[in-house]
Structure formats: structure tokens, C-alpha cells
Amino acid sequence: MGFDYRTITPERVATLTDEAIAAADLLLANAATASPTSFEGTVQPIDDADALVYAASGRGAFMARVHPEAAVRDAGQAAETRIRTWQAALPGREDLARAVRAYAETDAARELTGQQRRLLDHLLRDFRRAGQDLPAEQRAEAGRLRSRIVELEVAFQRNIDEWQDGLDLTREELDGLPEDYVGRLAPGATDGTYRVTLAYPDYYPFLENARRRDLRQELERRFFNRALTSNRPVIAELLGLRRQLAHVLGYASWADYAVEIKMAGTPDRVWDFLNELIPPLADKTDREIETMSALLASDTGDTQFRSWDWRYYDSQLLRNEFSVDQDAVAEYFPLDAVLDGLFGLSGEVFGLEYRELPEPTAWHPDVRLFEVLDRPTGRLLGTFYVDLFPREGKFGHAMAWPITLPRRAADGSQRGEELPEAAIVANIPPPTTGAPSLVQHSDVEMLFHEFGHILHEIVSQAHFARFSIFQVEPDFEEAPSQIMQHWTWQPSVLRQFARHYRTREPIPEDLVDRLVAARDLNVGLKTLFRLCRLSVLDLELHTGDGPDRIDEIHRETFGVTRLPFHEGTFDLAAFGHIASGYDAGYYGYIWSKVYGDDMWSRFEREGITDPAVGGSYRREILEPSASLDADEMLRRFLGREPSNATFLKLLGLVPA
Ligand SMILES: [Zn+2]
Known part of the structure; x- marks a missing residue:
């Protein structure tokens, strides 16, 4: 039986957080002073400390998002701040860095292989990126720059929120x-x-x-x-300081620093990616704009189509020519059928079995708890909570939250006491007196997507907490959930579970076709307008003399949208991602979509519900989690170099 969330109080959240941090600090102190140094004495305790603090976050901080009582949510919020601060400070601990580097110099360390080698390398990389290889004076300067950067990032977000x-x-x-x-x-x-x-x-x-x-x-x-007057000076200082910090740390630019730890590896590779992707999208977008311009001209006589026009004409087209009654579609998706479909399909394809546990002792009576078992062996892999209905004070969007992380021994069994646990949190309409909970198609897609994250965590065979899904490269971590989304657009898959809640009729194929057509309407412009434009903007600002040419770059990159610049505007001031961890990383959204589609191509070719492809996918992509580079996993699974061809093909385009 899982953790008893019914007994959680604000005090309990605070104490379990305190206890975990104290225990983790003790582990780190022991690691820092272990003599002689060894993997078990110096490196392993750092991962143990990580795992402890993550688990406390799942028991305590997580409550900020879901607990019905405001006082518990507040305590969860405070716990989250404490944990984030603790995690952020770890690579800056000099005693730890000294011990790990001393160990890295030993013969035993040089002989490490596999995940142990990788863990050591990643820790050394963390320390280096935190400036621990620098002389004292530069290290101090890096510290000062970093604190000011954090202040500016906080101010940037606050200015947007307050505007x-x-x-x-x-x-x-x-x-x-x-x-x-x-x-x-x-x-x-x-x-x-x-x-x-x-x-x-x-x-x-x-x-x-x-x-x-x-x-x-x-x-x-x-x-x-938005936030123009308050954030214009903040962005200038922020970009300048990031460049300075990158230089102190020995990088050519902030983009080089930020992309180093991602799947892309270098900004050049991101540029190649964007430069291949944008031209075919631009061709498609020009045709879309042509169609909408004709509508504008017949309405107004004006032929100059502008940025404030496209959402209007897109929605006109959607209503008049691609009309889909989403509520009528939802009648084919009663919640229980959606969950049965999701579990049946993913169980079959990935070789898994799900079992609902009675009396889940969760944070709210609506919450359900399921076990995940490996189908061939019956081995229990982990559990997940399902919390789907809106409540006051609950997190308003959808997410998958890892509660305790997998750490497998070489034979696949879990190290320590607790199996991995996760939660899927969303907000779909609850049942009414006359009808079950009916799920909009966009929410069906969302549930499949979030469940992809749950599986990614629970089937992981990584040996260390460090290699759980938290550490999958940020530009790849969404890709595995793309596979799941694809299924929700396939008539042959939907026919298996999407049945009208009253008539039991399967969803008509032409209704699915219309859903697909509506989804693809103006998808060129929709992809360029934010995903591609902001990727280019973000990357340019963090490269070379970007910080000195902010206005020029902001204006020029608007050209990516194929629409004229809106004079007298500066939406960079409200681009929150640039100050919330996506700096020189915004491209990750489109990158992971493209490579998610690339992986889907194997399912398309060999069978979209084929257990052989599913098994290969589970072994090559899901089970390694972050214990291998995403690039390597992707090549293994594809058996070739990654490509944007499937992404473009699905939009009806051919690669440039
Ligand atoms: Zn996601």
C-alpha cells in the first residue's frame, strides 16, 4: 500500500521536508569526507541524497498542486522553495566537488563503466558548469553574476504577472x-x-x-x-550578464553554455535544424496567408494581411469550413472508455499490465491508484495516481508528477524500499447525473500525452535517481509523449475504444477525418508564429553580439512569421520563457516534436500498435530514461540518423 496522504498536515509537510534535507545533508557531508574515496562512499551518497529529497518533494511539495486544504498547499509551496534552493546549491558545494574530483583521479574511478561512469562524468560536469574549476576570484565573480541573474529572472516574471x-x-x-x-x-x-x-x-x-x-x-x-517599460531594461541587463557569465565559465556564448547539456549539444546543430525546418513551413504558410488574405480583401478591400488578422480568419475558416462540434465528439469519449483504451493499448504495445488498487489512501477521495506490471514476468514496476476532476485550489492545467524515482539494481529490481510512483493531474469535466464524464478530444490527447510521461518514469531501468526522467535532456523529454498523442488521431485505434456513451456506436471515421482537418488548418503559420519565431529570437539573443542588438533582432526575427512586423511593439518584454529556464532552450518544443514524429515513423511503417515496435521502443527509449544520451537512444531505435521528414510529411510537406 502506498503512502497515506490522508494524514498529511501542514506540519507534516514541513517536517518531512526538514527530515529529508537533514538526512540528505548528512549523506553529502559523509560523501565529502569519505576516506579513502570510492564510488560507494563518495558518489553513491550524492545520488541517495538526490533520491531522498525528490521523494520528500513528492510527499510534501507536490501537495501545493493538489491538496484540498489551502494550509497544506501553502506548506507545499514553502517546501518546494526549500527543495529547489537545496537542489540548486548542490553543484556549488566546494567540499563535495573536491571529494568527487579527488575520487575521479583514482584508478578505480578510471575503470568505471556504464551508468557509474556516466554518473561520475555528469557530477564533474555539474561542478565545472558551476565554476568550480575556476580560480577563486573568477569563481566569486561567477557567483555574483549568477545571483544577479536570478534576481533579474524573478523580477522579469513578476513584471509580466503584475502588468x-x-x-x-x-x-x-x-x-x-x-x-x-x-x-x-x-x-x-x-x-x-x-x-x-x-x-x-x-x-x-x-x-x-x-x-x-x-x-x-x-x-x-x-x-x-506587456511589461514593456518595466522589462525593457531588465532584458538588456539579463542578456548582457548571461553573456558575461558564459565568458567567465569559458564558453563562447550563453547559447553554447545552455545547449551543451541538451540533446542538440551545440547551437550550430540547432541552427541547422531550424534552417532546414523553416523554409518548407514558410512555403506552406504563404499559401495559408494567401487564402486568408482573400477573405480579408473581400471583407475590407485591404490586401495587406497583418498579425492581428490571422487568428480571426483562422477561426472563421474553422467555423465555416472545418466545423467540428467538439461536444458531440466528446460523447464518444466517456472517461472510463478512454482510460480502458489507454491502458489496453499501451499495455498491449509496451507489454504492460495495469491493476487498480482499492482504497488508495490518496489526498482526495476522487483519486485512483494503479499498479503497473511487466506483462511477461508479472514483476511490479511501480504505481501511479490518477487525479482528473477540477477542485478549488487544484493545479489548473495538466501534468505528470514523479513522486518517487526509479533506481533499479542490475537485475531490474528496485533499490531501496519504495517502487517508483507518479501522479497524473488534470481537469476534465466530472460526471453529471445524466451522463458519465465526457472527455473532449483535446483532453483525450492530453491524457495520452501525460500518460506517456508516467510510463517513461515507471518502466525506467536506470540505476540512479540522477538518470530518471528529470534528467532526460529537456529538448527530448517531450518526444516520448508525442508517440502517445499520435494514437488519438488514428481511426483504427479510436474505433477500439471510442464509443458513444448512449448508443455504443463507434466513432464515425469521417468525424475523425474532420478532426484531423481542423487540427491541420493553418498549421504552418501556427508553427512559425510562436514555436519557430521565438526559437530563433531566443537563440539569436543568446549568441555573439545578440545582447547588443536586441531591438534589431527582435524586429528581424518577426520575419519568420511571414507577416509584417507590428510597428511600435516589443513582445520580448513578456516572453516569460526567456527567464524561466528555457533560455537558449525554447527551440526544445519544436525539436522534441520533430523527433517524436520521427520515432512515430517506425510505428507507421511497422504497425501503429505493433508490440514488436512497442517492445523495441520500450527497451531503446523508455527504459534507459536518462542513462544514455537521447541522441544515441534515438539512433538505436531508428536504426538511422534522426530526420525531420516525418514531421514535414505529416503536414503534407516534403523536406527542403
Ligand atoms: Zn509533456
Whole structure:
């Protein structure tokens, strides 16, 4: 039976966090003073400490996202801050670095192989990246730069969060917006007006539906200028300091520093990737813009299609020519059938078995608990919680959260007491009196995606906590969940479980075709507008003299969208990713999508539910987790060099 979350209190969250950190610190102190140094005495305790703190995070900090009581959530938040601080400080510990480097010089260390070798190398890399190889003076400078960078990153996010702007509009000016949207708006400052803020639920529907083109332009201008005055100086200082820190640490640029530990490895490889990908997307986008320009011209007589037009005409096309009633689709996806489909399919393809446990002792009575077993051997691999219905105070989006991490012995059994545990947290409509919980297709896709992360964690055969999914290269970690998403668009797969909740009729094939067509509408522009443009922008700013040419780069890279620049705007000021860990890493979204699709190509070729491909995928991609470089895993699974051909083919394009 799992951990008893029913007994969690704010005090318990605090004490279990304190206890784990104290125990971890003791392990680290022992590692730092072990004499003589050895793998078991010097390196292993660092991984043990990591695992302990991760587990405490799953018991305590995780409660911030899901616990029904506000006081427990607050305690979870405080625990998360403590744990993050502890984790961030680890590579800066000089005593530890000294001990590990002394060990690395021994003959025993030189003879290490496999995951032990890799763990040692990764620790040495962490210490080097933290500046521990530098003379004292430079190390101190790196420390000062880093603290200032963290301050600026926090300020950057806060400035975005605190920025308030919008438009007060009359009912007439809201022409085109649906009644329920207008009903949700707060009153404006003057009588008879409505406040349209820049929050996503206000902004996007406005750009998609407002007939008044001048107002779409004005709202986009304000949206693009969020946090402009407060963040313009912050971004300049931040980019400059990152460049300086990269130089102190011996890197040519911040991009070189950031990409070093990712699958791409070097910025050059990312540039090659983007330069191959963008031209075919640009061709497709030009055709999409042509179609929408014709609609604009017939509405307004103007042929100059602009950035504030595309969401409007995209949504017109969607409504008029690709109309899909998503609620009607959801009637084919009652929740139990979706879960049965997900478990049945992934069980068959990956050789797994799932068993629901009664009385899961979870944080809320709605939460269910399942075991994952290896089908051929019956071995228990781990467990996962499923928490799907909205509640007050619960995390509002969807995520997979690893609770305790896998650390397998050489024979595949778990080291230590606890098997890996994970949780899938989402918000789908609960059952009503007349109907079961009916899942929108986008949520079916989301559940498959998040479940991909759960499997990636639980089937892992990595020997160390360090090589759990947390440490899969960030530009690859989403790729395994892509495979899962693909299944939700395949008529042959959907037919197996998507049945109307009343008639039991399987989902009609033409309905799936229409779903696919709607998904692919204007996908060129949608991919370029954010994913590709911001990847290029982010990378350029962190390369060479990027920090000195911010305005020029911001303006020029807008060209990636194939639309004219919106004069007088600077949306870099509200590009939160650049200050929240995605710096010189935003490209990872499109990178992992492309290579996720690349892996899917083997399923397409050999059978989309073929257990032989599934078995190979489990062995080559899921089980190694982070114990191998993603590049190597991908080549092994594909049996060739990675390619963007499948990604482009799925969009109806041929590679450049
Ligand atoms: Zn994901």
C-alpha cells in the first residue's frame, strides 16, 4: 500500500521536508569526507541524497498542486522553495566537488563503466558548469553574476504577472464575440462598457472573433507591449550578464553554455535544424496567408494581411469550413472508455499490465491508484495516481508528477524500499447525473500525452535517481509523449475504444477525418508564429553580439512569421520563457516534436500498435530514461540518423 496522504498536515509537510534535507545533508557531508574515496562512499551518497529529497518533494511539495486544504498547499509551496534552493546549491558545494574530483583521479574511478561512469562524468560536469574549476576570484565573480541573474529572472516574471492593461469597449465594439464571452467580462470604467483585459481567456477569443479590425490591432499592440517599460531594461541587463557569465565559465556564448547539456549539444546543430525546418513551413504558410488574405480583401478591400488578422480568419475558416462540434465528439469519449483504451493499448504495445488498487489512501477521495506490471514476468514496476476532476485550489492545467524515482539494481529490481510512483493531474469535466464524464478530444490527447510521461518514469531501468526522467535532456523529454498523442488521431485505434456513451456506436471515421482537418488548418503559420519565431529570437539573443542588438533582432526575427512586423511593439518584454529556464532552450518544443514524429515513423511503417515496435521502443527509449544520451537512444531505435521528414510529411510537406 502506498503512502497515506490522508494524514498529511501542514506540519507534516514541513517536517518531512526538514527530515529529508537533514538526512540528505548528512549523506553529502559523509560523501565529502569519505576516506579513502570510492564510488560507494563518495558518489553513491550524492545520488541517495538526490533520491531522498525528490521523494520528500513528492510527499510534501507536490501537495501545493493538489491538496484540498489551502494550509497544506501553502506548506507545499514553502517546501518546494526549500527543495529547489537545496537542489540548486548542490553543484556549488566546494567540499563535495573536491571529494568527487579527488575520487575521479583514482584508478578505480578510471575503470568505471556504464551508468557509474556516466554518473561520475555528469557530477564533474555539474561542478565545472558551476565554476568550480575556476580560480577563486573568477569563481566569486561567477557567483555574483549568477545571483544577479536570478534576481533579474524573478523580477522579469513578476513584471509580466503584475502588468495590467486592456480596453474598455461598448457592446457594439464587441461585435462578433459570443454572448457568454461578453457575460464573463467585468464592467469597464465608464458606464455601459466592458473591460477586455490581456489575460488569455479575454485576449485570444477577442483576436479570434472581434469583427472590428482596428480594435484587434489595438488589443494586439497592448498585448505585445506587456511589461514593456518595466522589462525593457531588465532584458538588456539579463542578456548582457548571461553573456558575461558564459565568458567567465569559458564558453563562447550563453547559447553554447545552455545547449551543451541538451540533446542538440551545440547551437550550430540547432541552427541547422531550424534552417532546414523553416523554409518548407514558410512555403506552406504563404499559401495559408494567401487564402486568408482573400477573405480579408473581400471583407475590407485591404490586401495587406497583418498579425492581428490571422487568428480571426483562422477561426472563421474553422467555423465555416472545418466545423467540428467538439461536444458531440466528446460523447464518444466517456472517461472510463478512454482510460480502458489507454491502458489496453499501451499495455498491449509496451507489454504492460495495469491493476487498480482499492482504497488508495490518496489526498482526495476522487483519486485512483494503479499498479503497473511487466506483462511477461508479472514483476511490479511501480504505481501511479490518477487525479482528473477540477477542485478549488487544484493545479489548473495538466501534468505528470514523479513522486518517487526509479533506481533499479542490475537485475531490474528496485533499490531501496519504495517502487517508483507518479501522479497524473488534470481537469476534465466530472460526471453529471445524466451522463458519465465526457472527455473532449483535446483532453483525450492530453491524457495520452501525460500518460506517456508516467510510463517513461515507471518502466525506467536506470540505476540512479540522477538518470530518471528529470534528467532526460529537456529538448527530448517531450518526444516520448508525442508517440502517445499520435494514437488519438488514428481511426483504427479510436474505433477500439471510442464509443458513444448512449448508443455504443463507434466513432464515425469521417468525424475523425474532420478532426484531423481542423487540427491541420493553418498549421504552418501556427508553427512559425510562436514555436519557430521565438526559437530563433531566443537563440539569436543568446549568441555573439545578440545582447547588443536586441531591438534589431527582435524586429528581424518577426520575419519568420511571414507577416509584417507590428510597428511600435516589443513582445520580448513578456516572453516569460526567456527567464524561466528555457533560455537558449525554447527551440526544445519544436525539436522534441520533430523527433517524436520521427520515432512515430517506425510505428507507421511497422504497425501503429505493433508490440514488436512497442517492445523495441520500450527497451531503446523508455527504459534507459536518462542513462544514455537521447541522441544515441534515438539512433538505436531508428536504426538511422534522426530526420525531420516525418514531421514535414505529416503536414503534407516534403523536406527542403
Ligand atoms: Zn509533456
